[in-house]
Amino acid sequence: MIAHYRTLQQLGSAEIIIKKSRFIGFATPVKSEEEAIQFIEKIKKEHWSATHNCSAYMLGERDEIQKQSDDGEPSGxxxxxxxxxxKNKGLKNVAVVVTRYFGGIMLGAGGLIRAYTDGAVAGIEAAGEIAQVLHREVCLEIDYTWLGKVENELRNREMRMGETQFTDRVIVTCYPLADEADQFKEWLIDLTQGQGVVRLGEEQYMVHHEFT
Known part of the structure; x- marks a missing residue:
């Protein structure tokens, strides 16, 4: 799994007018090619009366899935x-549709390229860009006497936290960056003078807005 990648926060749409033609950009994050295709078909069904519903999507850690459709516009x-x-925005796992309602004025090849580019940009901006960053769950089991010190030190590190469980002991769940998890585990052991029990959990992506 890659350490981080840029994608979209949510479904977004925006409309621009170019020489009386309406261009509506729709953009959304997707997890699979099937989901991308379903999104495109949904937009086509909703805008069945549009002149064109042109689209593209890109998926995979190495962008191995890339598809595009001119939907009747001149090739390319x-x-x-x-x-x-x-591609230029460095996004992964994204699908975009630009719907056109023809306004009666021909744009020419260069004009069409600019219009569909602008429509895609508008949709992506409406969806909002985020970063998905790989973290790893780390659980620390400690006696209650350690809780105050541990919580204070974790706040100082601005550590991402999960649920804290209170039973006969305390289980504190943290989410360091995946590539720092082993080092973080050793730090917790040192912090609790070897009295804490540390378990490494699964890796998972978490949203970072500050990377955008």
Missing amino acids: TAGKPILEVI
């Missing part, structure tokens, strides 16, 4: 520019 003037926007 719609799907490719949308895909290029996704």
Whole structure:
């Protein structure tokens, strides 16, 4: 699993008008090619009367899945520019549709490329960019006498925290960066003078807004 990647926060849409044609950009995060296809088909169904519903999506740790569609526009003037926007922004696991309602004025190949580029950018900006960063769950089991010191030290480190469980002992759940988990485990052992029991859990992606 890669340490981090940029993607979209949520479904977003925005409309722009270019020479009387309406271009509506829709952008969303997706987890699979099936989900990307379903999203595109949903937009096509909702905008069945549009002149074109052009699209592109890109998925995978190494961007191994890349698809695009001009949906009837001249070859290379719609799907490719949308895909290029996704690439240039460094986004992963994203699908974008730009819907066009023709306004009666021809744009030419260059005009179409610019229009679909701008439509894709507008949709992506509406969806909001975030970073998904790989963390690892680390659970610390301690006696109650250690809780105050541990909590204070974790606050000082600005550690991402999960649920704290209170039973006969306390179990504190933390989420350090995945590549720092082993070092963090040793730090917890030293902090509690070897009296804490530390368990490493699963890796998972967590949203970071400060990386955008």
